[in-house]
Amino acid sequence: MLSEVAIDLPVRPVLPTLVAALRSAGSAVLVAPPGTGKTTLAPLAVAEAVAGRVIVAQPRRVAARAAARRMADLLGEPVGGRIGYAVRGERRAGPRTRVEVVTTGLLVRRLHHDPELAGVDAVLLDEIHERQLDADLALAFSVESRAALRPELWLLAMSATPEADRFAALIGGPAPAPVVRASSALHPVTRIWAPPTRPVPPPGAGPVDRVLLDHVAATVRRALREQDGDLLVFLPGVGEITAVAGRLVDLRDSVDVLRLHGRQSGAEQDAALRAGERRRVVLATAVAESSLTVPGVRTVVDAGLSRVARLDLARGLGALVTVPVSRAAATQRAGRAGREASGQVYRCWSPGVHERLPAQPEPEIATADLTGFALELAAWGAPGGAGLALPDPPPAAAMAVASETLSALGAIDADGRITERGRAVVAAGAHPRLARALLDGADRVGADRAAQVMALLAESTVVGAGDDLAAAWRRLRAGTDPGATARWRAEVRRLRAALPDRPQRPEGPGEPDERNGRRGHRPVGDQQAWLPDDLAAGLLVGLAYPERLARARRAGGSAYLMSGGTAAELPPGSGLVGVEWLAIAVADRAPGAPAARIRLAAVIDEATAREVAGPLLRTQREIGWSGGDVVAREVLRLGAIGLTDRPLARPDRDEVAAALLTGLRDTGLDLLTWTPGASALRERLAFCRYALGDDWPDVSDEALLAGAPHWLGPELAHARRRADLARIDVAGALRRLLPWPLAGRLDELAPERITVPSGSRIRVDYADPTAPVLAVRLQETFGWPEAPRVGGGRVPVLLHLLSPAGRPVAVTADLASFWRSGYRQVRAELRGRYPRHPWPEDPTTAAPTRRAGRRS
Helix, strand or coil: CHHHCCCCCCCHHHHHHHHHHHHHHCEEEEECCCCCCHHHHHHHHHHHHCCCEEEEEECCHHHHHHHHHHHHHHHCCCCCCCEEEEECCEEECCCCCCEEEEEHHHHHHHHHHCCCCCCEEEEEECCHHHCCHHHHHHHHHHHHHHHHCCCCCEEEEEECCCCHHHHHHHHCCCCCCCEEECCCCCCCEEEEECCCCCCCCCCECCCCCHHHHHHHHHHHHHHHHHCCCEEEEECCCHHHHHHHHHHCHHHCCCCEEEEECCCCCHHHHHHHCCCCCCCEEEEECHHHCCCCCCCCEEEEEECCEEEEEEEECCCCEEEEEEEECCHHHHHHHHHHHHCCCCEEEEECCCHHHHHHCCCCCCCHHHCCCCHHHHHHHHHHCCHHHCCCCCCCCCCHHHHHHHHHHHHHHCCECCCCCECHHHHHHHHHCCCHHHHHHHHHHHHHHCHHHHHHHHHHHHCHHHCCCCCEHHHHHHHHHHCCCHHHHHHHHHHHHHHHHCCCCCCCCCCCCCCEECHHHCCEECCCCCCCCCCCHHHHHHHHHHHHCHHHEEEECCCCCCEEEECCCCEEECCCCCCCCCCCEEEEEEEECCCCCCCEEEEEEEECCHHHHHHHCHHHEEEEEEEEEECCEEEEEEEEEECCEEEEEEECCCCCHHHHHHHHHHHHHHHCHHHCCCCHHHHHHHHHHHHHHHHHCCCCCCCCHHHHHHCHHHHCHHHHHHCCCHHHHHCCCHHHHHHHHCCHHHHCCHHHHCCCEEECCCCCEEEEECCCCCCCEEEEEHHHHCCCCCCCEECCCCEECEEEEECCCCCEEEEECCHHHHHHHHHHHHHHHHCCCCCCCCCCCCCCCCCCCCCCCCCC
């Protein structure tokens, strides 16, 4: 076949060496830079050397179709003859087909169905560096198939990036496979650094900064002025493509602005890959990075961003995150400009930033939902991937979550082996959750409608704008978007074929049912209800994602709580606002965001939610602290969503006590009533611990809260609510902290009152354990030679000596020193103010008194 092609591309000189390597070793790695022709010429060379069919696996559908058309054009014949392709929902191949280009996912399906790949003599895995999950599986399964069943099968891995030795070791068997390297592209590509004038913050989970989009549009205008030929512009997603297209709308009279992304129909993608009569600007996502030739392109403008999926394992929700492009992907993108002639790439970043970019893109296995991946491994007979030639082992945490999900679906057994139900799920060719909903939902809503709704979720590019799943379903049935409808119907046929034939319920007879404002049918006699579209869609989504059933937090609001426990929010202006129950099909949660964003959902009611998520229903006796008091109730929950509750008449005493302790620890000791006596006792105990050591109890807040079960135990045993805590005798409870030898010495070591010379018993203030205070009128201390001591004589009492009016006139712990020096000044200042009170010359010999003298 290659001999029929006259085109001379850089890969051509090494093809004889490549074929020789395959003949001798049976496997090989071809490393060829972008634009060298490996995708189109290598399959033709291999096909010329073998008798059977050659399968070429591509990671993307658009690349598979484009590669097949390119090879067919080189042979001067239409697709479907010697060159064919097969992607999900579409196949153009026949008995004469020698080279068939398929997606890696489709190759995995074929390997499951026929591990020997009968009639196939060679498998070529293109763009192996992209590291999608299906590509990793296709590689691992092909290697094992060749080793165990088909040693004569040729296996060729092709890539434009230099990880050849790694893949050579994976596919080579006992010895590494030979590596064949092609020369660089025929046409040079000049790099032009075009960073924004000021730094632009990385978008992460948020939108791309408008400044960068403005800069990309400005760079496109600059490239149109400075260069000839068409432009290929790389942007991270459809939203950015739309935004930049809007900024270039004024160019429509001079150039064609086209779009190229995975959500388009095949016809729309093919239109972007055909040369036009006018100059073109093709705005593309990563689908155009590799294995594609966009005719006429001489210039690439690269925004330097890529969009990747991240999975929140704890919540089972994904998020699309925008990250800087890797250096390998940037090289791939630049290579699009040198396919047909010398070109140039405008990179919207600086050389310094380029050096800090990651060398390779992160493999999908490191960040993705591995539920389908784990089921594929189990179906192959290698649970967990043991013994397979996987480029990277799957992360243990993600695989554990995947296995838990598959077990809940009944797809694997306790040992991780696939069950009969699991094989039915695999045969459906959809994500295991969608396959489960398809299989179980067909009996509830009918096989056709189950296939229609699941096709909408499996072929997400057909949904269109809006977050109402049932509305999108009705649009597709009405055929308002012919391209999307055609893709959807092809997927419906594929999924419907995976279901066993079964009788379909008729669309009637029955009375119209305007429930939820949608037309449906009510049952006639004992016939099961034929659900209206909204409820049927909700039921199917609930079967697929029971943990995403959601109830509005308040009537008429847009905030929801999912049964899995995650908060979710409808976007502003959603037509679903105000619906009480939703079955959420698509949601994402940005890192750090308080709630997930609802992208696609269907209306459901509580009865249907209970039906589809039966395993999540549970009745719980809940006794705990909530809202400032003990709550004791029996609650019926659907996961995290409370459905009904009623108070418990006789809650368990131990659980109530535990709830009160929780409230005490959460709220603090102020829940108790601290009388002056209780506070004074606590202060005396704190003083004893300070003065006498750790034999005395710790009465700090932390210690009292930690030891509450001990010193409050009997009272807690009889308490039922917060008010009972307030009635506890705290002073009596605190005394439980004292062992009996210490209890008898408390009044001796930390007396509550001290008798002063006048005979008065004055309360001691122990608020500061380092300096207990005795506030006493000065006249009552006459004759006292020194201040009293407490704590077994260890700590002097700090005397606050008061005037006859009760105002402090001196503070001292050294009374003898005060009598010698300070008293004279106090006497001089106050004797005239308080003439009825004694002010003797020598207070150490004077009689103490509590009363004023008679007026003379």
